[in-house]
Amino acid sequence: MTSTTTERVLAFLLMIATGVAATWVFHWVSPDLTGAPLFSAVLAYWILFFVFFYGPFLGLGSEGARGPEVTLRKAVGSAVAFLGTAISVALSMTLTGDGALATNQEMVLSLLPLHWGFVWLVLVQHLGLA
Amino acid sequence: MTGRKILVLVAVAVLAAVSVVVLWALGWTQRGTLGLDIVLWLISWFLPIAVYWGLPAEKAPVGRKVGWTVLIIVLGLVFTYLFRYVTPGIVGGSVDEYPLMSLTFVAWTLVFIMLFIWLKGFIRAL
Numbered sequence: 326m327t328s329t330t331t332e333r334v335l336a337f338l339l340m341i342a343t344g345v346a347a348t349w350v351f352h353w354v355s356p357d358l359t360g361a362p363l364f365s366a367v368l369a370y371w372i373l374f375f376v377f378f379y380g381p382f383l384g385l386g387s388e389g390a391r392g393p394e395v396t397l398r399k400a401v402g403s404a405v406a407f408l409g410t411a412i413s414v415a416l417s418m419t420l421t422g423d424g425a426l427a428t429n430q431e432m433v434l435s436l437l438p439l440h441w442g443f444v445w446l447v448l449v450q451h452l453g454l455a
Numbered sequence: 456m457t458g459r460k461i462l463v464l465v466a467v468a469v470l471a472a473v474s475v476v477v478l479w480a481l482g483w484t485q486r487g488t489l490g491l492d493i494v495l496w497l498i499s500w501f502l503p504i505a506v507y508w509g510l511p512a513e514k515a516p517v518g519r520k521v522g523w524t525v526l527i528i529v530l531g532l533v534f535t536y537l538f539r540y541v542t543p544g545i546v547g548g549s550v551d552e553y554p555l556m557s558l559t560f561v562a563w564t565l566v567f568i569m570l571f572i573w574l575k576g577f578i579r580a581l
Contacts, residue, residue: 356546356547361546368538376566376573380573
């Protein structure tokens with residue numbers, strides 16, 4: 326296998342593994358967050374998020390430009406996106422208040438970070454930071 | 456070009472509406488998640504048509520892309536039922552009442568659409 330093919334296979338495995346890991350973290354926080362009716366959707370949305378993050382966003386496996394400058398730009402872009410996501414999630418949970426969280430607890434806590442993650446990754450990419 | 460762009464947006468809206476109506480008729484969605492369903496189906500048709508198919512470009516290989524899109528939808532369906540079957544064995548509980556069937560289906564469909572968008576970067580046949 327060539328190094329490019331190896332990178333593509335590893336990227337694919339990483340997409341699945343981190344999607345499963347994120348789902349497991351929410352299951353570990355509270356099994357209610359990934360209960361039977363929600364489990365498949367939560368797992369799929371997290372795999373979707375990491376396919377987008379490693380693939381179209383970071384460009385793993387692609388034949389695009391490489392080098393220290395690109396790597397640094399991607400790292401900074403990712404850091405900005407994840408910091409923005411953390412702040413947005415914290416603000417969302419504060420602003421919705423306890424009542425709203427109690428009503429939609431499962432959906433909010435397990436799917437809120439990845440939705441904000443998408444928003445920030447697309448924004449960062451659009452601004453040319455990654 | 457503007458006319459073709461409007462046509463693409465209309466096609467996305469029509470396909471999303473048809474998807475939601477069909478899934479509603481099948482009992483796969485409910486009033487409480489209908490808004491989320493509509494948004495996700497709009498995204499789920501916009502991504503393949505505008506990003507994966509590349510419309511409204513003049514020479515987009517629509518025929519070939521339609522074939523792969525059908526496969527994506529079938530894979531979404533297969534994974535939806537597969538996880539409905541294996542979920543109780545993984546996290547316990549029951550999926551006899553499954554109000555999120557539509558959201559689960561659209562989630563798996565989006566996974567394969569995004570995967571194909573990534574793969575077409577280096578697999579020309581896609």
